[in-house]
Amino acid sequence: MKHIIFVACIGLSAFSINAQQALWGKSNIISPEVNSDNTVTFRLQAANAKEVRILGDWMPWRGWEPGSALMTNNNDTLWTYTSEVLSSDLHGYSFEVDGMRCTDPNNVYLIRDVASVTNVFITGGSPGDLYKVNNVPHGTVARRWYDSPGNQMTRRITIYTPPGYENSNEKYPVLYLLHGMGGDEEAWIALGRTAQILDNLIAMGKASPMIVVMPNGNVSQEAAPGESSLGYYKPTMTLPNTMDGKMEETFMDIINFIEHNYRVKADKAYRAIAGLSMGGFHSLHISRIYPDTFDYVGLFSAAIKPFGKVTSEIYDNIEATLKTQKDNSYKLYWIGMGETDFLYKTGEEYRTLLDKIGMKYSYAETEGGHTWSNWRYYLSEFVPLLFK
């Protein structure tokens, strides 16, 4: 009876063409092309353009805009540009066509950073290979909602569980990993490449299998933009209540949720907290006001002080509470800072304070500034030191 079913003979090509309704502007152009020497070739079809530029995060920055370079078109409609040899990293770029910023229509890989979306690619080597999905066992990434009585809301949270977690009875250590201003529970998993870094370091035997908890550090927010009942709105950098003590005060809601819902070693020796910029600020203060909770603390390009008028008593008695944290002992207090970071000076002053009170820390100073390039690298350096 096959003939009844198969009577209308639509060939594969017809099926493909019709099913491609959604494939707007399909083209065979490959862009970017990462060449074997880590130069990268970009291509853009722009028939009527007079000037096409590429803006890349590897070019010298001017204020908060990346540098750019002219693309060339050799008398046809295809504009091309081949970069210098790039550092091994995850890189972002945009095009600018006759002054208008736009994404690369031939690259489907885009990541949002606060209110901007840029195309990305990865150049191999070290550390870039750590940011790639490699042929190793993979952990699970879950987006869940937890109850925060302290904030009187349920809140979205991203959780990485290592390979093997679901098929063992073992208990695991936990790293709490916090984003910066304008970020959210998507920041570390997307731009930060946390799942790839953990998968790869665990497979290499360089990191202990651990759970990584990536909460939303903006306590006025239930979830990342587009993931709450606020719908699709334009994200902004500054939100209320990000550095006013509320995140620190309600952090135990997160630890309670994790320790009641996952097989974890609920013990100081198996808890780490780290964060970038505002998340470093949160990590500093959370580890200090709960001074017997974390054996591992990581401050990545950390802000030290709150901004604006703050009434919370959390930021009083900093030196005394740090001394308590020190007296309770800990295993690692790790500080990373870029040499051109605008927070360099406050970071230096904070280290002076730590020196003064005899609080030991490890310090890594890197090239560059307040960038995801540094934060991915700090995570890659920090994670192998944990829970050993």
Add this chain to the structure above:
Amino acid sequence: MKHIIFVACIGLSAFSINAQQALWGKSNIISPEVNSDNTVTFRLQAANAKEVRILGDWMPWRGWEPGSALMTNNNDTLWTYTSEVLSSDLHGYSFEVDGMRCTDPNNVYLIRDVASVTNVFITGGSPGDLYKVNNVPHGTVARRWYDSPGNQMTRRITIYTPPGYENSNEKYPVLYLLHGMGGDEEAWIALGRTAQILDNLIAMGKASPMIVVMPNGNVSQEAAPGESSLGYYKPTMTLPNTMDGKMEETFMDIINFIEHNYRVKADKAYRAIAGLSMGGFHSLHISRIYPDTFDYVGLFSAAIKPFGKVTSEIYDNIEATLKTQKDNSYKLYWIGMGETDFLYKTGEEYRTLLDKIGMKYSYAETEGGHTWSNWRYYLSEFVPLLFK
């Protein structure tokens, strides 16, 4: 000792400006703006453009390209367009500036469909409200990897567990939900809005709490583009081994994984399988070759026949195996098809075959064709009928 820490007084604005390094092309333009009557206003800054068009999936399609409309600029650099009243849905759009396709730089919400990325927005009402994140309890969405001995690889899979799953001892029914050609384990969760549809229908009491399993139906692939060790490559519509019997033959790897890793009711009465286009094809054949496994089957704009030369015996004896499926009994065989779908005719012939052998089915015919608008709607209609 506060003065030591707080000595460098960087105000909030300085922090914001510097921390916005990554905010390329920051602007205060709001686009799109969904107006209260479901007209939508789009805005684009394009100083040097001569002609700016908007392409929207609500405009009449020409082949596999959406229709477009001219935007106007009233003698300044801001181009605007306000649509007619749009149907309630998730909509996609792009701009075309002097002939070059580009995304909306002021809308961070983008979804990939195979090899194209377009901006999206949601218009309220019915069914669009089902596709929004509303203020209801939310399930968990996990990306995991499972072992597929039949394909000799580990493969990525997306799993929705309903609100309350983690905090109960209850066992849950399972819907296996399959994507179409060119799709992957991200298709239903992104364009299909599965998590939102399930959260909302469960909260309204219209759907039973259930687990939804969204596997990758391309058995030559470990994972979606960018999520495997193949790295960042340009996705293509056609992949090998998608409709050659292998997906059907190895489907028990997925059921075994789910039934060993989740608290499920491992029983025909609590298993459903549904899919769109190629996924409808898979659902038809999987439910037929495992004829006592699923009480609920959903074929959304289903392909019926394989394309090209197929040697698998799976596609032999279709009528006989359907009869066995019928004799084993089932509760629901649901078919949805758009009246202008290019697969309409083969679907009609398939229904003729079902009529001939007396195999009962429910049939929903909708406006439009082979579109996500229909597939989201079919899911919303199908899910309330399950496990009752």
